[in-house]
Amino acid sequence: MDARSLSIDGLPVPFDDGQTIMDASLAAGIFIPHLCHHPQFTPQGSCKLCTVRANGRYVSACTMPASEGMEVESNTPELNDKRRTMLQMLFVEGNHFCPSCEKSGDCLLQALAYELEMLGPHFPQFYPDRPVDASHPDVLLDFNRCILCELCVRASRDVDGKSVFALSGRGIGKHLIVNAESGRLADTDFSLADKAAHVCPVGVIIAKRRGFAVPIGQRRFDGEPISRRVDWLARRRADDEEEQ
Amino acid sequence: MSNSEPSVRPATRRCLATTSLAGCFGCHMALLDIDERLFELIERVDIDRSPLTDIKRCGRCDIGLVEGGICNAENVHVLREFRRQCKLLVAVGACAINGGLPAQRNHLDLGQCLQEVYLTGPGIVHGQVPDDPELPLPLDKVHPVHEVVRVDYFIPGCPPSGDALWKFITDLLDGRTPRLGHPLLHFD
Ligand code: SF4
Numbered sequence: 001m002d003a004r005s006l007s008i009d010g011l012p013v014p015f016d017d018g019q020t021i022m023d024a025s026l027a028a029g030i031f032i033p034h035l036c037h038h039p040q041f042t043p044q045g046s047c048k049l050c051t052v053r054a055n056g057r058y059v060s061a062c063t064m065p066a067s068e069g070m071e072v073e074s075n076t077p078e079l080n081d082k083r084r085t086m087l088q089m090l091f092v093e094g095n096h097f098c099p100s101c102e103k104s105g106d107c108l109l110q111a112l113a114y115e116l117e118m119l120g121p122h123f124p125q126f127y128p129d130r131p132v133d134a135s136h137p138d139v140l141l142d143f144n145r146c147i148l149c150e151l152c153v154r155a156s157r158d159v160d161g162k163s164v165f166a167l168s169g170r171g172i173g174k175h176l177i178v179n180a181e182s183g184r185l186a187d188t189d190f191s192l193a194d195k196a197a198h199v200c201p202v203g204v205i206i207a208k209r210r211g212f213a214v215p216i217g218q219r220r221f222d223g224e225p226i227s228r229r230v231d232w233l234a235r236r237r238a239d240d241e242e243e244q
Numbered sequence: 245m246s247n248s249e250p251s252v253r254p255a256t257r258r259c260l261a262t263t264s265l266a267g268c269f270g271c272h273m274a275l276l277d278i279d280e281r282l283f284e285l286i287e288r289v290d291i292d293r294s295p296l297t298d299i300k301r302c303g304r305c306d307i308g309l310v311e312g313g314i315c316n317a318e319n320v321h322v323l324r325e326f327r328r329q330c331k332l333l334v335a336v337g338a339c340a341i342n343g344g345l346p347a348q349r350n351h352l353d354l355g356q357c358l359q360e361v362y363l364t365g366p367g368i369v370h371g372q373v374p375d376d377p378e379l380p381l382p383l384d385k386v387h388p389v390h391e392v393v394r395v396d397y398f399i400p401g402c403p404p405s406g407d408a409l410w411k412f413i414t415d416l417l418d419g420r421t422p423r424l425g426h427p428l429l430h431f432d
């Protein structure tokens with residue numbers, strides 16, 4: 001059978017049956033911004049950062065199956081404007097004080113903000129009150145930075161078989177909860193060896209006592225912008241998140 | 245006046261003002277980090293109100309750099325003066341842009357904060373919440389600059405590097421749209 005292909009911003013990109021636009025783009029080394037997608041997990045299409053136009057229609061690249069001859073637009077000023085706006089909404093909904101965040105420099109949300117030249121929040125800040133959970137001996141949960149991508153939910157349920165995390169509530173009231181009567185991480189069987197301990201794209205699930213072992217300025221996206229780390233994004237596995 | 249000699253007019257001088265509101269002066273220190281480029285800067289701009297000149301009121305200016313968020317009534321007045329007087333208002337640094345460190349008090353009750361700091365905290369004897377009428381009243385919440393006035397540009401960073409500030413200022417002075425690409429654009 002002939003190799004099948006679609007085009008992304010005019011470039012021909014091959015794909016296999018069953019692949020999404022995101023799968024094909026990652027395999028071809030073409031960067032499409034994304035946050036809730038992770039190559040090891042079933043895509044759920046919730047963050048919408050990967051929105052592209054496929055044959056003129058807005059679709060999520062991470063959930064849309066690739067099809068022969070499909071014409072995909074991704075890196076356009078219009079789409080990047082929309083993506084920047086989505087980022088700004090994510091930033092103001094939580095408390096993202098990057099200078100004190102241990103994830104700074106390794107954070108996908110921040111790296112995308114750099115990539116899309118998000119200079120300010122544009123919207124008024126929500127400043128929600130979200131107390132941290134420091135109960136677990138090895139892991140800190142800082143809910144202030146949660147973007148509700150459900151990667152920890154998927155990892156804990158599908159890989160670790162523990163279902164430690166879930167989302168609760170609706171709309172703007174939606175939030176991450178911990179599956180224990182007390183609501184505290186210490187009262188679950190969560191461990192630092194879990195996949196779920198290493199998938200958070202932002203600075204919520206933080207290993208204690210590691211902090212600033214790699215200094216600010218020498219972290220993954222300090223050296224190179226995220227659009228040049230497609231190889232890393234494509235081969236990422238939940239257990240090697242720490243790898244540079 | 246004779247036209248025979250080419251005029252040696254210096255490139256148009258611009259006027260710059262800077263202020264630190266609810267910030268730590270780190271952004272101003274970063275401005276000093278442009279080092280010897282300060283000489284070039286003062287060739288090209290007059291510095292109006294600024295902690296560098298100690299001028300207390302802002303005249304008409306081309307560029308106003310605002311460090312820090314808004315945590316008290318005086319911050320609001322100074323910010324409004326800057327907005328009135330400056331053609332371009334620039335929010336500089338994390339605190340001006342999203343409230344930064346001072347805004348970490350936003351989920352706490354202000355009255356309780358004052359109580360704890362001045363009355364009930366460890367080691368306090370005969371404490372008193374300061375109430376001198378000279379002191380500006382704190383706001384209930386700390387706000388970023390863009391929630392109070394219109395902001396034309398943002399320079400993120402805690403603080404932005406001297407290089408980022410220099411790139412931004414020279415872009416503006418040279419008539420380019422200011423742009424901070426990798427690696428000058430950072431939030432930490
Ligand atoms: S999670 Fe990312 S964007 Fe949020 S504060 Fe941490 S580094 Fe910044």
Ligand code: SF4
Pocket residue numbers: 145146147148149150151152153165176199200201202204205
């Ligand atoms: S904690 Fe992290 S991985 Fe889990 S939903 Fe929030 S942002 Fe996603």
Ligand code: FES
Pocket residue numbers: 033034035036037044045046047048049050051060061062063
């Ligand atoms: S990456 Fe596709 S919707 Fe989040």
